[in-house]
Amino acid sequence: MLRLSNLSKYFGGVRAVDALELNVKTGEIFGLIGPNGSGKSTTVNLVCGIFGPTSGSIELDGVDLKRQAPHQRIDAGVSRTFQNIRLFDDLTVWQNLWVAWRDAPGQEHSWFSNWFGRSLSRRHEIQKLLEFSGLGDKSNNLAGNLAFGEQRRLELARAMASKPKLILLDEPAAGMSSAEVTDLRQRILTMKEMGITVLLIEHVMELVMNVSDRIGVLNFGTLIAEGLPEEIQNNPLVQKAYFGSSENTSGGDTNAIDQ
Amino acid sequence: MSVYVASILTNMALISFLALSAYLVLVVGVVSFGQQAFFGVGAYVTATVTSIYGGHAVTGVFIGMLSGAACALVLAILTVRLSGLYFAISTLCFAELCRLGLLQVRAPFDIDGRTTGPDGPEGFSNIRWIFEHNYSVQDFLVLTTVCLVALLGLLFLLERSRIMLRARLVGQDSILAQSLGLRPILYRIVFVTLSGGVAGFGGGLFALFNTYIEPNMFGVMLGVHGLAYAVIGGLGAPIGPLIGVAIDIGLLESIRAISAYRMIAFGGLVALLLILLPQGLISPRFVARMRRWRKLFHV
Ligand SMILES: Nc1ncnc2c1ncn2[C@@H]1O[C@H](COP(=O)(O)OP(=O)(O)O)[C@@H](O)[C@H]1O
Ligand SMILES: [Mg+2]
Numbered sequence: 010m011l012r013l014s015n016l017s018k019y020f021g022g023v024r025a026v027d028a029l030e031l032n033v034k035t036g037e038i039f040g041l042i043g044p045n046g047s048g049k050s051t052t053v054n055l056v057c058g059i060f061g062p063t064s065g066s067i068e069l070d071g072v073d074l075k076r077q078a079p080h081q082r083i084d085a086g087v088s089r090t091f092q093n094i095r096l097f098d099d100l101t102v103w104q105n106l107w108v109a110w111r112d113a114p115g116q117e118h119s120w121f122s123n124w125f126g127r128s129l130s131r132r133h134e135i136q137k138l139l140e141f142s143g144l145g146d147k148s149n150n151l152a153g154n155l156a157f158g159e160q161r162r163l164e165l166a167r168a169m170a171s172k173p174k175l176i177l178l179d180e181p182a183a184g185m186s187s188a189e190v191t192d193l194r195q196r197i198l199t200m201k202e203m204g205i206t207v208l209l210i211e212h213v214m215e216l217v218m219n220v221s222d223r224i225g226v227l228n229f230g231t232l233i234a235e236g237l238p239e240e241i242q243n244n245p246l247v248q249k250a251y252f253g254s255s256e257n258t259s260g261g262d263t264n265a266i267d268q
Numbered sequence: 269m270s271v272y273v274a275s276i277l278t279n280m281a282l283i284s285f286l287a288l289s290a291y292l293v294l295v296v297g298v299v300s301f302g303q304q305a306f307f308g309v310g311a312y313v314t315a316t317v318t319s320i321y322g323g324h325a326v327t328g329v330f331i332g333m334l335s336g337a338a339c340a341l342v343l344a345i346l347t348v349r350l351s352g353l354y355f356a357i358s359t360l361c362f363a364e365l366c367r368l369g370l371l372q373v374r375a376p377f378d379i380d381g382r383t384t385g386p387d388g389p390e391g392f393s394n395i396r397w398i399f400e401h402n403y404s405v406q407d408f409l410v411l412t413t414v415c416l417v418a419l420l421g422l423l424f425l426l427e428r429s430r431i432m433l434r435a436r437l438v439g440q441d442s443i444l445a446q447s448l449g450l451r452p453i454l455y456r457i458v459f460v461t462l463s464g465g466v467a468g469f470g471g472g473l474f475a476l477f478n479t480y481i482e483p484n485m486f487g488v489m490l491g492v493h494g495l496a497y498a499v500i501g502g503l504g505a506p507i508g509p510l511i512g513v514a515i516d517i518g519l520l521e522s523i524r525a526i527s528a529y530r531m532i533a534f535g536g537l538v539a540l541l542l543i544l545l546p547q548g549l550i551s552p553r554f555v556a557r558m559r560r561w562r563k564l565f566h567v
Contacts, residue, residue: 057446057447058446059443059446059447078451079446079447079449080446080449080450080451083447083448083449084449088447089447091444091447095441095443095444097436097437097440097441097444098553099552099553099555099556100433100556101556101559101560104433107430107433108430108433108434108437108448109448109449111449123430124428124429124430124431125428125429125430126430149560149563150560151556151557151560167448171448171449
């Protein structure tokens with residue numbers, strides 16, 4: 010589905026992403042881990058077109074994304090969340106989804122509904138997504154007034170509002186309590202059941218080890234290991250780079266929050 | 269109503285068009301110091317259509333509006349690659365170019381024994397449409413107010429649309445907007461063009477009302493005032509810029525005691541308001557709160 014070949018991004022002398030090779034298969038949950046500053050967020054920004062790569066290629070289902078503008082990549086079915094929550098604080102929860110909403114093919118709405126958003130069927134669909142995100146009773150709240158966990162869920166819902174094939178989650182569990190992480194895990198699994206491919210960037214091991222089909226480890230912008238969760242957990246190279254050779258690789262104590 | 273009061277009110281309504289045009293640009297997250305150019309172009313085109321070609325005022329103002337929009341479209345396309353600060357500087361340069369250009373246009377006409385038409389620094393005199401059709405100052409006030417209310421009505425519909433929500437999103441966080449599949453540049457082009465149309469429309473009415481215009485009326489200070497009205501009024505709703513106008517012209521002009529120091533008083537007021545309310549009086553947050561209260565009480 011998503012294939013990054015020899016992808017690099019330099020910021021001046023900083024090699025944020027350096028000759029990265031990554032292959033995410035359709036329908037899987039691919040976990041991407043790595044220490045702070047290893048280039049995970051930069052990778053997301055490269056795939057979404059916020060940054061242009063210094064070199065290399067980005068392919069989605071065999072189509073080269075490199076020449077496409079960000080909006081064309083969304084059309085192609087890419088969607089994302091942000092490491093630092095980015096919502097439209099002065100809009101209601103409902104409106105936050107409405108601005109991002111895209112009709113599923115064959116379900117397009119009239120110009121009136123596009124303009125005012127008043128059609129019942131669209132209201133119904135957005136409400137359904139809100140229920141799925143556990144925000145069903147908050148649709149009229151201002152996004153800026155939500156609790157932290159709710160804002161995270163709203164970001165997730167918004168990422169789904171554009172009907173993506175591939176969703177990039179940039180540290181969705183950062184700062185969450187362990188009950189919230191369990192809830193998030195369920196949601197990510199549901200996305201997979203819906204046929205969405207997930208690239209999960211995460212620091213919280215408890216989540217990433219339990220939910221991913223495969224995991225890649227990034228260090229200094231390159232992939233230093235790739236494999237099943239158990240393999241990654243027991244890979245000495247990974248432990249050295251990522252955990253400072255600590256033996257304890259499970260549990261939420263590596264829940265670092267950067268920025 | 270006395271002619272004096274009616275003409276102050278008319279001037280307030282006319283400058284409101286400029287303030288609203290500045291508002292439309294601010295909404296998409298850029299600042300323009302050049303809206304006066306579109307106002308001036310609208311004024312010159314309307315004057316030309318009505319006084320030289322004998323066109324109807326409606327035709328004149330309509331073409332004035334289209335000319336303002338066309339100029340703005342050109343500016344928006346020329347500046348697509350520029351980020352905020354450079355965009356602001358280039359709008360200022362563009363407006364000054366327009367003004368200096370108009371200073372060079374000398375094409376006086378003699379119509380019915382009166383000199384009219386653009387005549388460089390001498391200006392464009394004898395724009396007589398409202399005299400010839402026996403409009404009083406009060407009539408013109410009514411006409412301008414009707415136009416302004418109609419514009420507010422259109423903006424109200426726009427304000428309820430997803431296009432406007434998305435434009436505001438582009439203005440607040442263009443990275444997020446891009447990640448949702450929006451094209452910030454497209455929104456900027458559309459809204460700058462709309463703003464040019466609004467300013468051109470107001471300029472057309474201004475030419476008819478003033479009967480005399482000259483390029484130096486459309487200098488930087490005019491644009492700065494329009495911008496200041498939009499900024500202190502706030503970007504939450506189109507009523508914001510009108511409140512800005514009311515504060516400056518309505519309040520400061522009418523208090524005779526301070527009218528000599530009006531520029532100082534206005535500058536001080538803008539500074540004070542921006543310290544107290546950086547988002548302006550009618551900020552997006554304020555509007556959101558009002559909407560929410562209304563929803564809660566089912567009004
Ligand atoms: N916009 C930017 N400009 C300059 N340097 C950047 C920028 N974004 C990221 N970097 C640098 O690139 C490296 C990788 O950052 P990032 O991708 O955010 O890491 P991660 O998400 O893995 O913590 C860091 O050294 C960071 O300082
Ligand atoms: Mg990051």
